[in-house]
Amino acid sequence: MEQPAIKITGLVQKREQFELGPIELVIPKGYVTAIIGPNGSGKSSLFRLMLNLTKPDLGEIELLGEKVGVNDDHLLKQKIGYVPEQAIDIEDHLRAEQKTDFVRKWYPQWDVNRYQELLRRFEVDTSRKLGRMSKGMRRKYDISLAMAHNPELLLLDEPSSGLDPIAWKTMIEVIHRYMEQGDRTVLMASHIVDEVKRLADYIVFVIQGKVIGMYEKDTLLESWYVLYLDAGDNRHVDWRAIPGFQSVESTGGSMFKVVTGQAQEAQSWLETSELRVIGQQKLELDEILQRLLEQVRGV
Numbered sequence: 001m002e003q004p005a006i007k008i009t010g011l012v013q014k015r016e017q018f019e020l021g022p023i024e025l026v027i028p029k030g031y032v033t034a035i036i037g038p039n040g041s042g043k044s045s046l047f048r049l050m051l052n053l054t055k056p057d058l059g060e061i062e063l064l065g066e067k068v069g070v071n072d073d074h075l076l077k078q079k080i081g082y083v084p085e086q087a088i089d090i091e092d093h094l095r096a097e098q099k100t101d102f103v104r105k106w107y108p109q110w111d112v113n114r115y116q117e118l119l120r121r122f123e124v125d126t127s128r129k130l131g132r133m134s135k136g137m138r139r140k141y142d143i144s145l146a147m148a149h150n151p152e153l154l155l156l157d158e159p160s161s162g163l164d165p166i167a168w169k170t171m172i173e174v175i176h177r178y179m180e181q182g183d184r185t186v187l188m189a190s191h192i193v194d195e196v197k198r199l200a201d202y203i204v205f206v207i208q209g210k211v212i213g214m215y216e217k218d219t220l221l222e223s224w225y226v227l228y229l230d231a232g233d234n235r236h237v238d239w240r241a242i243p244g245f246q247s248v249e250s251t252g253g254s255m256f257k258v259v260t261g262q263a264q265e266a267q268s269w270l271e272t273s274e275l276r277v278i279g280q281q282k283l284e285l286d287e288i289l290q291r292l293l294e295q296v297r298g299v
Protein backbone atom coordinates (compact mmCIF):
# COMPACT_ATOMS: atom_id res chain seq x y z
CA MET A 1 0.00 0.00 0.00
CA GLU A 2 1.19 3.50 -0.80
CA GLN A 3 2.54 5.40 2.18
CA PRO A 4 -0.39 7.19 3.80
CA ALA A 5 -0.41 10.94 4.35
CA ILE A 6 -1.18 10.46 8.03
CA LYS A 7 -0.83 7.41 10.25
CA ILE A 8 -1.96 7.60 13.85
CA THR A 9 -1.24 4.67 16.15
CA GLY A 10 -2.47 4.15 19.72
CA LEU A 11 -2.76 7.89 20.29
CA VAL A 12 -3.96 8.98 23.73
CA GLN A 13 -4.02 12.42 25.30
CA LYS A 14 -5.45 12.73 28.79
CA ARG A 15 -6.79 16.03 30.03
CA GLU A 16 -8.46 16.75 33.35
CA GLN A 17 -11.94 16.52 31.91
CA PHE A 18 -11.36 14.98 28.54
CA GLU A 19 -9.60 11.97 27.09
CA LEU A 20 -8.70 11.81 23.44
CA GLY A 21 -8.21 8.32 22.05
CA PRO A 22 -7.00 5.71 21.83
CA ILE A 23 -7.01 6.61 18.15
CA GLU A 24 -5.95 4.47 15.21
CA LEU A 25 -6.32 6.28 11.93
CA VAL A 26 -4.87 6.16 8.43
CA ILE A 27 -5.51 9.05 6.06
CA PRO A 28 -4.72 8.29 2.41
CA LYS A 29 -2.61 10.53 0.20
CA GLY A 30 -4.21 12.39 -2.68
CA TYR A 31 -7.67 12.85 -1.17
CA VAL A 32 -9.69 15.24 0.94
CA THR A 33 -10.70 13.74 4.27
CA ALA A 34 -13.15 15.57 6.50
CA ILE A 35 -13.27 15.08 10.25
CA ILE A 36 -16.71 15.72 11.56
CA GLY A 37 -18.05 15.49 15.08
CA PRO A 38 -19.89 17.48 17.72
CA ASN A 39 -18.36 20.42 19.62
CA GLY A 40 -15.70 19.30 22.03
CA SER A 41 -15.20 15.88 20.44
CA GLY A 42 -11.45 16.42 20.03
CA LYS A 43 -10.97 17.57 16.43
CA SER A 44 -8.80 20.60 17.21
CA SER A 45 -6.88 18.64 19.84
CA LEU A 46 -6.00 16.12 17.15
CA PHE A 47 -4.72 18.85 14.82
CA ARG A 48 -2.57 20.35 17.57
CA LEU A 49 -1.04 16.93 18.25
CA MET A 50 -0.27 16.51 14.54
CA LEU A 51 1.50 19.85 14.53
CA ASN A 52 3.47 18.87 17.66
CA LEU A 53 1.97 21.88 19.45
CA THR A 54 0.94 19.55 22.27
CA LYS A 55 2.25 16.10 23.23
CA PRO A 56 0.40 12.80 23.48
CA ASP A 57 0.54 10.62 26.58
CA LEU A 58 0.74 7.52 24.44
CA GLY A 59 1.05 6.57 20.80
CA GLU A 60 2.51 8.23 17.75
CA ILE A 61 1.68 10.19 14.64
CA GLU A 62 3.39 9.92 11.28
CA LEU A 63 2.91 12.67 8.73
CA LEU A 64 4.15 11.98 5.19
CA GLY A 65 6.11 9.02 6.53
CA GLU A 66 7.88 10.94 9.33
CA LYS A 67 7.22 10.59 13.02
CA VAL A 68 6.02 13.77 14.68
CA GLY A 69 7.94 15.13 17.68
CA VAL A 70 10.90 12.78 17.41
CA ASN A 71 13.58 14.58 15.41
CA ASP A 72 13.98 18.16 14.26
CA ASP A 73 10.83 18.50 12.18
CA HIS A 74 11.42 21.77 10.33
CA LEU A 75 11.79 19.93 7.01
CA LEU A 76 8.53 18.11 7.63
CA LYS A 77 6.77 21.36 8.52
CA GLN A 78 7.87 22.85 5.20
CA LYS A 79 5.66 20.25 3.50
CA ILE A 80 2.64 21.11 5.61
CA GLY A 81 0.14 23.96 5.63
CA TYR A 82 -1.99 24.53 8.72
CA VAL A 83 -4.93 26.80 9.38
CA PRO A 84 -5.77 26.68 13.11
CA GLU A 85 -9.32 27.07 14.32
CA GLN A 86 -8.49 30.32 16.05
CA ALA A 87 -6.17 33.09 14.98
CA ILE A 88 -3.19 33.74 17.25
CA ASP A 89 -3.87 36.82 19.43
CA ILE A 90 -0.23 37.69 20.05
CA GLU A 91 0.11 38.54 16.38
CA ASP A 92 -2.69 41.12 16.46
CA HIS A 93 -0.31 44.09 16.42
CA LEU A 94 1.38 42.93 13.19
CA ARG A 95 0.35 44.04 9.76
CA ALA A 96 -0.47 41.00 7.60
CA GLU A 97 2.42 41.83 5.26
CA GLN A 98 4.83 41.85 8.22
CA LYS A 99 3.70 38.40 9.26
CA THR A 100 4.07 37.19 5.67
CA ASP A 101 7.65 38.50 5.49
CA PHE A 102 8.43 36.51 8.60
CA VAL A 103 6.64 33.30 7.62
CA ARG A 104 7.88 33.08 4.03
CA LYS A 105 11.49 32.73 5.22
CA TRP A 106 10.64 29.28 6.62
CA TYR A 107 9.50 27.98 3.26
CA PRO A 108 12.07 27.61 0.46
CA GLN A 109 9.26 26.67 -1.93
CA TRP A 110 7.30 29.86 -1.15
CA ASP A 111 5.55 30.90 -4.36
CA VAL A 112 5.00 34.62 -4.42
CA ASN A 113 2.77 34.44 -7.50
CA ARG A 114 0.58 31.83 -5.92
CA TYR A 115 0.36 33.88 -2.73
CA GLN A 116 -0.58 37.05 -4.61
CA GLU A 117 -3.17 35.13 -6.62
CA LEU A 118 -4.76 33.78 -3.43
CA LEU A 119 -4.87 37.24 -1.84
CA ARG A 120 -6.41 38.65 -5.00
CA ARG A 121 -9.06 35.93 -5.20
CA PHE A 122 -9.93 36.32 -1.52
CA GLU A 123 -9.71 40.13 -1.71
CA VAL A 124 -7.38 40.43 1.29
CA ASP A 125 -5.71 43.74 2.12
CA THR A 126 -2.37 42.82 3.72
CA SER A 127 -1.56 46.39 4.77
CA ARG A 128 -4.05 45.95 7.63
CA LYS A 129 -3.08 44.98 11.13
CA LEU A 130 -4.16 41.41 11.86
CA GLY A 131 -6.03 42.50 14.99
CA ARG A 132 -8.05 45.00 12.94
CA MET A 133 -9.14 42.49 10.33
CA SER A 134 -12.65 41.10 10.43
CA LYS A 135 -12.87 37.41 11.37
CA GLY A 136 -13.54 36.38 7.77
CA MET A 137 -10.76 38.60 6.37
CA ARG A 138 -8.28 37.06 8.79
CA ARG A 139 -9.43 33.59 7.87
CA LYS A 140 -8.91 34.32 4.19
CA TYR A 141 -5.42 35.66 4.94
CA ASP A 142 -4.60 32.55 7.04
CA ILE A 143 -5.74 30.24 4.23
CA SER A 144 -3.66 32.17 1.66
CA LEU A 145 -0.63 32.01 3.93
CA ALA A 146 -1.03 28.27 4.56
CA MET A 147 -1.29 27.48 0.84
CA ALA A 148 1.34 29.80 -0.62
CA HIS A 149 4.11 27.19 -0.44
CA ASN A 150 1.91 24.58 -2.13
CA PRO A 151 2.14 22.15 0.81
CA GLU A 152 1.92 18.39 0.28
CA LEU A 153 -0.42 18.16 3.24
CA LEU A 154 -2.96 20.81 4.16
CA LEU A 155 -4.51 20.70 7.63
CA LEU A 156 -7.56 22.92 7.92
CA ASP A 157 -9.39 23.34 11.21
CA GLU A 158 -12.85 24.68 10.33
CA PRO A 159 -11.51 26.73 7.42
CA SER A 160 -14.81 28.36 6.49
CA SER A 161 -15.53 29.72 9.95
CA GLY A 162 -16.48 33.38 9.44
CA LEU A 163 -16.40 33.32 5.63
CA ASP A 164 -19.23 35.00 3.73
CA PRO A 165 -20.93 32.94 0.99
CA ILE A 166 -18.78 34.39 -1.80
CA ALA A 167 -15.53 33.81 0.09
CA TRP A 168 -16.79 30.33 0.97
CA LYS A 169 -17.29 29.51 -2.73
CA THR A 170 -13.84 30.86 -3.50
CA MET A 171 -12.37 28.64 -0.80
CA ILE A 172 -14.08 25.57 -2.27
CA GLU A 173 -12.69 26.44 -5.72
CA VAL A 174 -9.22 27.08 -4.34
CA ILE A 175 -9.16 23.69 -2.62
CA HIS A 176 -10.51 21.92 -5.70
CA ARG A 177 -7.75 23.48 -7.77
CA TYR A 178 -5.11 22.56 -5.24
CA MET A 179 -6.33 18.94 -5.36
CA GLU A 180 -6.09 18.86 -9.16
CA GLN A 181 -2.33 18.35 -8.79
CA GLY A 182 -3.26 14.76 -7.85
CA ASP A 183 -0.73 14.19 -5.09
CA ARG A 184 -1.90 16.69 -2.50
CA THR A 185 -3.80 15.79 0.67
CA VAL A 186 -6.27 17.75 2.75
CA LEU A 187 -7.47 16.90 6.24
CA MET A 188 -10.15 19.29 7.37
CA ALA A 189 -12.46 19.63 10.34
CA SER A 190 -15.85 20.99 9.40
CA HIS A 191 -19.36 21.47 10.71
CA ILE A 192 -20.70 22.55 7.32
CA VAL A 193 -22.54 19.71 5.61
CA ASP A 194 -22.44 21.33 2.18
CA GLU A 195 -18.69 21.88 2.46
CA VAL A 196 -18.06 18.24 3.38
CA LYS A 197 -20.31 17.07 0.56
CA ARG A 198 -18.54 19.22 -2.00
CA LEU A 199 -14.97 18.60 -0.91
CA ALA A 200 -14.53 15.35 0.96
CA ASP A 201 -13.65 11.96 -0.49
CA TYR A 202 -13.55 10.36 2.96
CA ILE A 203 -15.29 11.20 6.21
CA VAL A 204 -14.00 10.47 9.69
CA PHE A 205 -16.52 10.65 12.53
CA VAL A 206 -15.08 11.68 15.88
CA ILE A 207 -17.26 11.49 18.95
CA GLN A 208 -16.22 11.94 22.59
CA GLY A 209 -12.53 11.75 21.75
CA LYS A 210 -12.83 8.54 19.73
CA VAL A 211 -12.85 7.83 16.01
CA ILE A 212 -16.03 5.88 15.50
CA GLY A 213 -15.59 5.28 11.80
CA MET A 214 -14.00 6.30 8.53
CA TYR A 215 -16.13 6.06 5.43
CA GLU A 216 -15.86 6.73 1.75
CA LYS A 217 -18.31 9.62 1.34
CA ASP A 218 -20.35 8.37 -1.60
CA THR A 219 -20.67 4.88 -0.08
CA LEU A 220 -21.78 6.40 3.21
CA LEU A 221 -24.44 8.58 1.58
CA GLU A 222 -25.69 5.57 -0.40
CA SER A 223 -25.97 3.48 2.76
CA TRP A 224 -28.29 5.58 4.90
CA TYR A 225 -31.90 5.85 3.81
CA VAL A 226 -35.34 6.50 5.18
CA LEU A 227 -37.69 3.91 3.70
CA TYR A 228 -41.45 4.47 3.65
CA LEU A 229 -43.12 1.10 4.01
CA ASP A 230 -46.62 -0.25 3.82
CA ALA A 231 -47.05 -3.19 6.20
CA GLY A 232 -50.53 -4.05 4.84
CA ASP A 233 -52.35 -6.43 7.19
CA ASN A 234 -49.10 -7.58 8.75
CA ARG A 235 -49.55 -6.83 12.48
CA HIS A 236 -46.32 -8.29 13.92
CA VAL A 237 -43.46 -7.07 11.80
CA ASP A 238 -39.98 -7.91 13.11
CA TRP A 239 -38.44 -4.54 12.21
CA ARG A 240 -35.05 -5.50 13.61
CA ALA A 241 -34.72 -8.17 10.93
CA ILE A 242 -34.35 -5.44 8.30
CA PRO A 243 -30.61 -5.14 7.50
CA GLY A 244 -29.07 -2.00 9.02
CA PHE A 245 -32.28 -1.28 10.95
CA GLN A 246 -32.01 1.90 13.03
CA SER A 247 -35.52 3.04 13.88
CA VAL A 248 -39.18 2.73 12.98
CA GLU A 249 -41.99 5.23 13.28
CA SER A 250 -45.66 4.84 12.46
CA THR A 251 -46.90 7.45 10.00
CA GLY A 252 -50.56 6.39 10.23
CA GLY A 253 -52.57 3.28 9.34
CA SER A 254 -50.35 0.57 7.94
CA MET A 255 -47.63 3.04 6.91
CA PHE A 256 -44.22 3.18 8.57
CA LYS A 257 -41.00 5.12 8.24
CA VAL A 258 -37.86 3.02 8.76
CA VAL A 259 -34.26 4.24 8.84
CA THR A 260 -31.53 1.85 7.72
CA GLY A 261 -27.76 2.17 7.58
CA GLN A 262 -27.51 -0.63 4.98
CA ALA A 263 -29.85 0.57 2.27
CA GLN A 264 -28.95 -1.91 -0.48
CA GLU A 265 -29.15 -4.96 1.76
CA ALA A 266 -32.41 -3.65 3.22
CA GLN A 267 -33.90 -3.17 -0.26
CA SER A 268 -33.03 -6.74 -1.27
CA TRP A 269 -34.40 -8.09 2.00
CA LEU A 270 -37.64 -6.14 1.61
CA GLU A 271 -38.22 -7.56 -1.89
CA THR A 272 -38.66 -10.98 -0.32
CA SER A 273 -40.78 -9.73 2.59
CA GLU A 274 -44.45 -8.82 2.93
CA LEU A 275 -43.58 -5.16 3.36
CA ARG A 276 -44.00 -2.87 0.38
CA VAL A 277 -41.60 0.02 -0.27
CA ILE A 278 -43.68 3.13 -1.05
CA GLY A 279 -40.89 5.67 -1.08
CA GLN A 280 -37.32 6.33 -0.06
CA GLN A 281 -35.09 9.23 0.79
CA LYS A 282 -31.36 9.61 1.48
CA LEU A 283 -30.32 10.85 4.88
CA GLU A 284 -28.28 14.03 5.03
CA LEU A 285 -24.79 13.86 6.55
CA ASP A 286 -25.82 15.67 9.72
CA GLU A 287 -28.67 13.20 10.20
CA ILE A 288 -26.24 10.31 9.76
CA LEU A 289 -23.94 11.88 12.35
CA GLN A 290 -26.90 12.26 14.69
CA ARG A 291 -27.75 8.57 14.31
CA LEU A 292 -24.15 7.49 14.92
CA LEU A 293 -24.06 9.75 17.95
CA GLU A 294 -27.19 8.11 19.34
CA GLN A 295 -25.61 4.68 18.80
CA VAL A 296 -22.46 5.70 20.69
CA ARG A 297 -24.47 7.20 23.51
CA GLY A 298 -26.70 4.13 23.57
CA VAL A 299 -29.88 6.15 23.08
Ligand SMILES: Nc1ncnc2c1ncn2[C@@H]1O[C@H](COP(=O)(O)OP(=O)(O)OP(=O)(O)O)[C@@H](O)[C@H]1O
Pocket residue numbers: 015016017018037038039040041042043044045046085
Ligand atom coordinates in the same frame (compact mmCIF):
# COMPACT_ATOMS: atom_id res chain seq x y z
N1 LIG B 1 -5.70 23.27 26.64
C1 LIG B 1 -6.67 22.48 27.09
N2 LIG B 1 -6.67 22.03 28.37
C2 LIG B 1 -7.63 21.23 28.84
N3 LIG B 1 -8.67 20.79 28.10
C3 LIG B 1 -8.73 21.20 26.82
C4 LIG B 1 -7.74 22.06 26.24
N4 LIG B 1 -8.07 22.28 24.94
C5 LIG B 1 -9.21 21.60 24.73
N5 LIG B 1 -9.61 20.96 25.84
C6 LIG B 1 -10.79 20.09 25.98
O1 LIG B 1 -10.66 19.03 25.07
C7 LIG B 1 -11.93 18.69 24.55
C8 LIG B 1 -11.88 18.68 23.03
O2 LIG B 1 -11.73 20.00 22.56
P1 LIG B 1 -11.44 20.32 21.03
O3 LIG B 1 -11.25 21.80 20.90
O4 LIG B 1 -10.36 19.44 20.56
O5 LIG B 1 -12.82 19.88 20.36
P2 LIG B 1 -13.39 20.15 18.90
O6 LIG B 1 -13.93 18.84 18.41
O7 LIG B 1 -12.36 20.81 18.05
O8 LIG B 1 -14.59 21.15 19.21
P3 LIG B 1 -15.29 22.30 18.31
O9 LIG B 1 -16.13 21.59 17.29
O10 LIG B 1 -16.13 23.02 19.32
O11 LIG B 1 -14.22 23.15 17.71
C9 LIG B 1 -12.94 19.67 25.12
O12 LIG B 1 -13.58 19.04 26.20
C10 LIG B 1 -12.09 20.81 25.59
O13 LIG B 1 -12.66 21.45 26.68
